[in-house]
Amino acid sequence: MQRSDVLIVGAGIMGVSTAYALSRAGRNVTLLEQFRLGHDRGSSHGKSRIFRFSYPDTSYVEMGIESLALWRELEEEGGVHILEQAGGFDVGAGIESNAAALEACGASAEIITGRQAAARWPLVRFPDEGPVLFSPDSGWTDAELAVRTFTDLARARGSVLNEGRRIVEIAPSDEGVDIHSLDGSWSADVVVVTAGAWVRKLVGPLGIDVPVHVTRESPVFFRQAGHAPTLVEWGGELLRYALPDPDHGLKAAEHMVGPIVDPDDDGGADPASIERVTKWVSERFPSADPAPVEAQTCFYTTTDDERFILERHGRVVVGSPCSGHGFKFAPLIGRRLAVLAEEAL
Ligand SMILES: Cc1cc2nc3c(=O)[nH]c(=O)nc-3n(C[C@H](O)[C@H](O)[C@H](O)COP(=O)(O)OP(=O)(O)OC[C@H]3O[C@@H](n4cnc5c(N)ncnc54)[C@H](O)[C@@H]3O)c2cc1C
Numbered sequence: 001m002q003r004s005d006v007l008i009v010g011a012g013i014m015g016v017s018t019a020y021a022l023s024r025a026g027r028n029v030t031l032l033e034q035f036r037l038g039h040d041r042g043s044s045h046g047k048s049r050i051f052r053f054s055y056p057d058t059s060y061v062e063m064g065i066e067s068l069a070l071w072r073e074l075e076e077e078g079g080v081h082i083l084e085q086a087g088g089f090d091v092g093a094g095i096e097s098n099a100a101a102l103e104a105c106g107a108s109a110e111i112i113t114g115r116q117a118a119a120r121w122p123l124v125r126f127p128d129e130g131p132v133l134f135s136p137d138s139g140w141t142d143a144e145l146a147v148r149t150f151t152d153l154a155r156a157r158g159s160v161l162n163e164g165r166r167i168v169e170i171a172p173s174d175e176g177v178d179i180h181s182l183d184g185s186w187s188a189d190v191v192v193v194t195a196g197a198w199v200r201k202l203v204g205p206l207g208i209d210v211p212v213h214v215t216r217e218s219p220v221f222f223r224q225a226g227h228a229p230t231l232v233e234w235g236g237e238l239l240r241y242a243l244p245d246p247d248h249g250l251k252a253a254e255h256m257v258g259p260i261v262d263p264d265d266d267g268g269a270d271p272a273s274i275e276r277v278t279k280w281v282s283e284r285f286p287s288a289d290p291a292p293v294e295a296q297t298c299f300y301t302t303t304d305d306e307r308f309i310l311e312r313h314g315r316v317v318v319g320s321p322c323s324g325h326g327f328k329f330a331p332l333i334g335r336r337l338a339v340l341a342e343e344a345l
Pocket of ligand 1: 013035044165168202217297320324325
């Protein structure tokens with residue numbers, strides 16, 4: 001049986017950033033992925049994800065600041081540009097808490113009127129009433145390029161990626177941990193499970209409870225000339241967001257409204273959500289083509305308080321950092337999962 005220092009199950013953004021962090025520490029890493037790298041059946045696919053410091057909670061602002069430095073480090077090492085910081089807006093209920101958290105962490109922020117914002121950013125039609133929070137550090141990451149860059153750099157340091165291998169069993173022992181697919185087996189000192197929406201299926205049989213549920217979300221894409229800044233509209237129960245999309249111009253969606261699903265069940269984007277998002281885009285982005293170009297599906301793996309689960313259970317490290325907002329922190333989360341794995345080495 002092939003032996004490594006660390007096995008990683010799942011080559012989404014969290015698995016590949018962990019492999020990158022461990023490979024930099026000289027560890028011998030093997031990644032197992034049930035589909036192909038960059039596939040569109042999980043949570044890390046597509047061309048863009050919002051990057052922001054702007055949260056009502058200072059712990060996320062601090063994580064954002066730390067992650068920014070790590071994204072820049074990755075870009076330098078890979079010779080690529082992943083994170084575009086063109087600024088971003090928060091509008092709606094509670095943005096004062098975001099402004100206070102940003103200020104508390106020494107991050108730049110500006111509260112302006114909708115009229116002032118519209119004058120500076122004519123692609124967006126802001127709400128007439130109420131303040132607008134501008135955060136110059138906001139922007140978006142090229143998700144596909146991020147996954148590829150972490151993987152390429154980890155491989156350059158000897159990490160191995162096995163695609164098309166669905167792990168069906170994890171068997172920890174005193175000597176290490178063995179994992180099995182239907183057609184192969186691997187062993188190591190420790191396994192890191194970054195299996196996204198499938199995490200409960202994999203670690204549940206080990207008696208490890210990961211309190212998450214899975215929903216199928218429906219991002220929608222629109223043609224728009226020029227890139228508008230990112231926009232997050234907080235509205236009590238409903239949060240909507242929009243960001244640039246390199247292919248079509250604009251990506252928009254509702255946050256956490258999808259049906260609870262089994263990730264192995266097929267299913268399409270939600271027509272009702274597409275309709276609501278299309279109406280919202282016609283209000284906020286008047287220059288965008290009102291007819292959606294396409295809609296995709298993507299899984300949220302969500303905890304009740306939207307916090308990330310990063311835990312070690314003996315020789316099994318579990319990383320479930322999603323709740324629809326984990327991508328921006330990926331380089332930092334990869335490091336934290338690597339530290340947990342190192343504890344068992
Ligand atoms: C619509 C949408 C919009 C989002 N927008 C943002 C945003 O703007 N900003 C932000 O910061 N975050 C955002 N997120 C969240 C972010 O994309 C996720 O937190 C992140 O991609 C999770 O990565 P992951 O590696 O945990 O999961 P995944 O990418 O799903 O990776 C898990 C991998 O494990 C593999 N796997 C599972 N089981 C097995 C098995 N048994 N054997 C082998 N392989 C297995 C899967 O095939 C998959 O490739 C968004 C998410 C969605 C869905």
